[in-house]
Amino acid sequence: MKTEIVSFFATDGVVNNGYIQSTETPVDDNKKIIISVHGMTSNCFKGRDRTIGKMLIDNDVDYFTFNNRGSEVLRFALKSNGKEVQSVLAGTAVENPEDGLYDIEGAIEEVVKRGYKNIYLLGHSLGSTKVLYTMTRFKEEDSKYLQYIKGVALLSLVDIPNFMKENLKEKYEKKIEHAEKLIESGKELTFMPEDSFIFPITAKAFLYYARDFQRIDFAKYHDVEYDFKELNSISVPLFMRWGTDRELIVEKPEEIVSLLNNKIDNPSKDIDFIEGANHSYNGMENVVGEQLISFINR
Numbered sequence: 001m002k003t004e005i006v007s008f009f010a011t012d013g014v015v016n017n018g019y020i021q022s023t024e025t026p027v028d029d030n031k032k033i034i035i036s037v038h039g040m041t042s043n044c045f046k047g048r049d050r051t052i053g054k055m056l057i058d059n060d061v062d063y064f065t066f067n068n069r070g071s072e073v074l075r076f077a078l079k080s081n082g083k084e085v086q087s088v089l090a091g092t093a094v095e096n097p098e099d100g101l102y103d104i105e106g107a108i109e110e111v112v113k114r115g116y117k118n119i120y121l122l123g124h125s126l127g128s129t130k131v132l133y134t135m136t137r138f139k140e141e142d143s144k145y146l147q148y149i150k151g152v153a154l155l156s157l158v159d160i161p162n163f164m165k166e167n168l169k170e171k172y173e174k175k176i177e178h179a180e181k182l183i184e185s186g187k188e189l190t191f192m193p194e195d196s197f198i199f200p201i202t203a204k205a206f207l208y209y210a211r212d213f214q215r216i217d218f219a220k221y222h223d224v225e226y227d228f229k230e231l232n233s234i235s236v237p238l239f240m241r242w243g244t245d246r247e248l249i250v251e252k253p254e255e256i257v258s259l260l261n262n263k264i265d266n267p268s269k270d271i272d273f274i275e276g277a278n279h280s281y282n283g284m285e286n287v288v289g290e291q292l293i294s295f296i297n298r
Contacts (some may be wrong), residue, residue, distance in 0.1 A: 004022070035064045158219060183204060
C-alpha cells in the first residue's frame with residue numbers, strides 16, 4: 001500500500017489537503033477510487049477513514065480522503081484567485097455547505113488528472129448532504145464530471161433543520177430571532193449561545209442550518225409527501241446507511257429505510273441501517289467497510 005499526501009485546489013481556489021491510499025498496481029481504465037467527504041468539525045484522519053481505506057486497498061480500490069473547508073470548528077484556509085493567495089475563515093462554525101461543491105469538484109479533478117475514470121463518492125453526515133447537492137448540481141448542469149461517477153455512498157444523511165427544531169423545541173424560534181438580530185447589527189460571525197447547536201456556531205451559520213438550509217435539505221424524512229427527487233435523480237448505484245445508536249435523526253432508522261426503499265426507484269439501490277452503530281460508526285468501521293466493498297463489487 002502506498003500513501004501520498006495531496007494538496008489541491010477546490011474549483012473556487014480554496015486549498016484543501018488530504019491523502020491518497022493506493023495499491024501497488026498502476027492506474028488504468030478499470031481502476032476504482034473512492035473520494036471521501038467528511039462532515040461537521042471532522043477531518044480526514046478519523047479512524048473510520050483509516051480503517052475503511054485499508055480494507056478498500058486490500059480489495060484493489062484506492063481511497064482519497066481530504067480535509068474539506070468544513071473541517072474543524074474554526075480555522076484559516078488559503079484561497080487563490082490566480083494572482084494572489086489570501087487567508088479566509090473556514091470550519092463548521094462559518095462555512096456555507098453549498099461551497100462543498102467546489103471542494104468535491106477539485107477532488108474529482110485531482111484524481112482524473114491521475115488517470116482515474118471510475119470514481120465513487122462517499123459522504124458522511126453533512127458530507128452526505130454535500131455529495132447529494134453536488135450530484136444534483138452536476139445533473140442540472142450536465143457536468144463533465146458525471147461521466148466519472150460510478151456510484152454514490154451516503155452515510156447518515158441527516159435532516160438538519162428538523163433535527164434542530166426537535167432538539168431546540170420551544171427555544172427554536174427564539175434562537176432564530178437572536179441570530180437575525182446579531183446579523184442585522186453586523187455581528188454575523190458572533191458565536192451563538194452554547195445550547196444553540198451541537199457544535200460552536202456563528203449566527204450566520206446557525207441561521208443557514210435552522211432556516212435557509214431548506215435549499216439543500218434533501219432528507220425530509222418527516223414529510224410524507226416529499227418525493228426525494230434529488231435522491232431519485234441519481235442514476236448510478238446508490239448506497240445509504242444509518243446507525244441505531246445516538247444517530248442524529250428524529251425518526252427510527254428502520255422507518256427511514258422503509259420509507260426510502262419505497263420512494264426511491266434506483267434499481268441499484270442498497271439502503272439499510274447497521275444495528276448498534278452510532279452516528280460516527282465507532283467500532284463498526286469494519287462493518288461499513290465490508291458493506292461498501294460488497295456494494296462496489298456488485
